[in-house]
Amino acid sequence: MALKPVTIAFDVMGSDHGPVEVVRGAAQLSLESPHIHTLLVGDRAVIDDALAQIRHNGERISVQHAASFIAMDEKPGEALARKPDASVSVAARLVAEGEADALVSAGNTGACVLACARHFQLLPGVRRAALAAVYPTRIRRGDKEDPFSLILDVGATVEATADDLVTFAVMGAAYARIISRNEQPKVALLSNGTEPTKGPRHVVEAHARLGGLPGMRFIGNVEGVDIPKGTADVVVTDGYVGNVCLKMLEGVHETVVELAQYAHKESLRWRAGLAMLSGGIQRIKDITDWEQYGGAPVLGFDRIFIKAHGRSQARAIANAGKVAAKAAANELGKSIQQGLAR
Structure with a gap:
């Protein structure tokens, strides 16, 4: 069956590696x-x-000029006000006007979310959008055998209500069904205990409501230790806790990599040990290869936005484009609205 044609707008400017890697992707x-x-x-x-230096199919690429861009170290609100023709704003506007079906950017996260908020509309029933993140786990899920779980929110909505958490759960489940081809994703709330009464009031209230939501495979509360285990496919929390949790997980991963590098340099015996573990280490590298996923969504808008990591190179950018295309072709927004209607 032929795949539905889609157009993806790429914010070429502003990523850590500059425009060339985005163009290569x-x-x-x-x-x-x-x-x-x-x-x-x-x-x-x-x-x-x-483009003149890269092999490509010119029939499938077009260019829209944007005179400026938002750098990673700029304050989003001030920069967007000062640069209305910044690449991320122009790209978001083109998506809003129907010139493209989705937006991909590896640029300044705050500027990206704010540009979307200014040009896109929230879906009916959504009070606040959620910035999601993917995190590698030790199990695979869905027809795609996806090793990543989805965590939301990780920064867009710092203080979430029970209503917001329920909405995040619906949006995250819809995304997992489409992108991971996981028909019944396991959804959980992040809390300080697995009991239904654990956590602040809004978490307890959301727990009671999600337990009775039709079509939702809600497995209750999970703790931080359960995220890398893959206990849940979709982990729901507010933006403050989610951002702290995500940064901690990223820090642990970087520390393990640094320790392995140190061990390899310092001791012949340790190098021999690492060599013996090479198969397992390669397995870990395969699982934690975030570039295979490409990016994560901002959910809740009527248009699709996939945020690629600032360090993304060509492979990750291309995969972010594939994720955006899949979300657009499978009408992610419509799926979320159907879930909210239930």
């Missing part, structure tokens, strides 16, 4: 995915120079 898509048309938004001269 789009070029890769143009050769691998005939149903995806890429709209590159940024400095036309820079984009044209990059």
Whole structure:
């Protein structure tokens, strides 16, 4: 069956590695995915120079000039006000106007979310959007055998109500069904204990409501230790707790990698031990390879936005485009609305 054609707008400017890696990712898509048309938004001269040096299918790539961009260290609100023609704003506007079906950016997260908030509309029944993140786990799930669980919110809504948590659960479950092809994702609330009465009032209230929600495979509360175990496919929390949790998980991963590098340099005996464990280490690297996923969504808007990691290179950018295309082709927004209606 032919895949539904979609157009993905890429914010080319502002990522850690600059525009060339984003262009390379789009070029890769143009050769691998005939149903995806890429709209590159940024400095036309820079984009044209990059395309001239990269093998690509010109029929599947177009360019929209944007005179400026938001750097990673700029304050989002001030920068967007000062630069109305910044690449992320232009790209978001093009998606809102129907020139593209989804937006992908590896730029300043705050600026990306704010640009979407200014150009997109919240879905009916959604009070606040949620920034999600993916985290590798030791089990695989769904027809896709996806090793990632979804955590939301991780920063967009710092103080969430019970209503928000229920909405996040519905949105996260819809996303997991479409992207991971997991028909019945396990959804849980993040709390300080597994008992239904554990946690602050809004978590306890959300627990009671999610337990009776039709079509929701709610497994109750989970603790932080359960996230890397893969106990739940979708972990729901407010933005403050989610952001702290995500940064802690990222820190643990980086520390383990640094310790392994130190051990390899310092001792022949440790190097021999690492060599013996090479198969297991490679397995860990395969599981924790976030570039295979590409990016994570901001959920709740009537248009699709996939936030790629700032350090993304071509492979991750291309995979973020594939995730965005899948979400758009399978009408993620409509699926979320159906879940909220229940």
